[in-house]
Amino acid sequence: xxxxxxxxIRAVAKFRSISKAAKHTGxxxxxxxxxxxxxxxxxxxTIFDRSSHPLEITRQGELVLRYFDKLNALQDSFQExxxxxxxxxxxYLKIGGTSTFNAVYLPDAIRTFAKRYPGIQVEVLDGNVEExxxxxxxxxxxxxxxxxxxxxxxxxxxxxxxxxxxxxVPRAAKLPEEVLAGEIPFEKIDAEGIQPETPxxxxxxxxxxxLDGKRNLGAMLDRLMxxxxxxxxxxxxxxQSITSYLMTIKGVGVSLMxxxxxxxxxxxxxxxxxxxxxxxxxxEMYLVYREDHTVPASAKAFMKLLKEHExxxxx
Numbered sequence: 595x596x597x598x599x600x601x602x603i604r605a606v607a608k609f610r611s612i613s614k615a616a617k618h619t620g621x622x623x624x625x626x627x628x629x630x631x632x633x634x635x636x637x638x639x640t641i642f643d644r645s646s647h648p649l650e651i652t653r654q655g656e657l658v659l660r661y662f663d664k665l666n667a668l669q670d671s672f673q674e675x676x677x678x679x680x681x682x683x684x685x686y687l688k689i690g691g692t693s694t695f696n697a698v699y700l701p702d703a704i705r706t707f708a709k710r711y712p713g714i715q716v717e718v719l720d721g722n723v724e725e726x727x728x729x730x731x732x733x734x735x736x737x738x739x740x741x742x743x744x745x746x747x748x749x750x751x752x753x754x755x756x757x758x759x760x761x762x763v764p765r766a767a768k769l770p771e772e773v774l775a776g777e778i779p780f781e782k783i784d785a786e787g788i789q790p791e792t793p794x795x796x797x798x799x800x801x802x803x804x805l806d807g808k809r810n811l812g813a814m815l816d817r818l819m820x821x822x823x824x825x826x827x828x829x830x831x832x833x834q835s836i837t838s839y840l841m842t843i844k845g846v847g848v849s850l851m852x853x854x855x856x857x858x859x860x861x862x863x864x865x866x867x868x869x870x871x872x873x874x875x876x877x878e879m880y881l882v883y884r885e886d887h888t889v890p891a892s893a894k895a896f897m898k899l900l901k902e903h904e905x906x907x908x909x
Contacts, residue, residue, distance in 0.1 A: 602621075602629050612626055633658075639655070641655035684713040686714070687715070687716045687893060689716065690718075690726040690739075691740070692723070692740075693720045694834050696718055696720060700718060727749065731748050738883075742877075749885060750882070750884070752897070757855075757876070758852070759814060760852075762866070763848050763867075776792035776796075778790075784857065789872060791870060800847065801827055801828075801848065803838040804838075805831070811835055811877075814850060830846060835855065839865075843861065852877055854879075
């Protein structure tokens with residue numbers, strides 16, 4: 595039943611006459627009568643008592659008018675909520691990422707986002723890449739942050755940033771002076787330009803911590819070792835880069851970590867940093883969301899804010 599039918603019913607109820615209602619609404623009496631009969635058939639009720647003159651609205655007809663009132667109020671509320679969501683006055687935002695990515699990329703952006711859009715409720719979900727992909731495809735999250743992963747279909751990858759990858763070495767490791775000379779100071783992490791390289795072979799005697807083979811950094815370590823003909827000497831295999839980084843700080847072994855992670859992880863203790871290959875040790879990060887789904891205004895605003903918050907690279 596549409597708004598026009600409601601208008602005709604209200605007019606007849608007001609004037610208690612189909613002819614007067616027809617004159618008021620500007621359509622013919624047969625047209626009004628036909629619309630009311632269709633409404634009665636659709637609802638299974640008698641709206642007007644046609645045996646009385648003037649016409650009387652039945653109790654069922656009064657219920658129909660109250661139903662119209664509730665329906666109109668609900669529709670107005672819905673439209674107000676839609677306007678609120680589109681204007682970012684209210685709504686929800688669900689973001690996914692690995693524990694490391696969420697801890698590194700989100701806090702500053704969420705703090706700013708909450709100040710700008712206090713009516714938006716934000717939820718952050720942790721997971722591995724496969725879990726995040728499934729959550730995005732099922733609509734459980736609006737988007738997630740990921741390193742390159744083009745497995746599967748139905749997802750759009752929007753480039754977010756690029757960062758260098760550094761070899762992280764325990765400070766307690768005994769290194770020759772010529773190797774120490776290639777150490778990259780923390781202040782120069784992700785600096786522009788080519789950085790001095792120290793070959794991976796210089797660390798061949800140290801134990802390595804490797805990320806799971808499905809992880810981008812795990813595959814990168816394999817590639818670096820293969821390029822230099824090194825035999826794998828893996829002491830520990832980790833699931834998250836934050837785990838391998840902490841293990842390196844504690845002296846367990848050597849690991850890989852991205853520059854943006856290194857600069858944003860608030861640890862007072864740090865390992866030594868080395869660049870082993872400028873061409874290989876780079877990683878792009880993406881904002882990933884369903885390609886067949888309209889991205890909510892809240893997600894668009896947050897992704898824009900994330901790019902604004904991309905940490906400036908040191909000079």
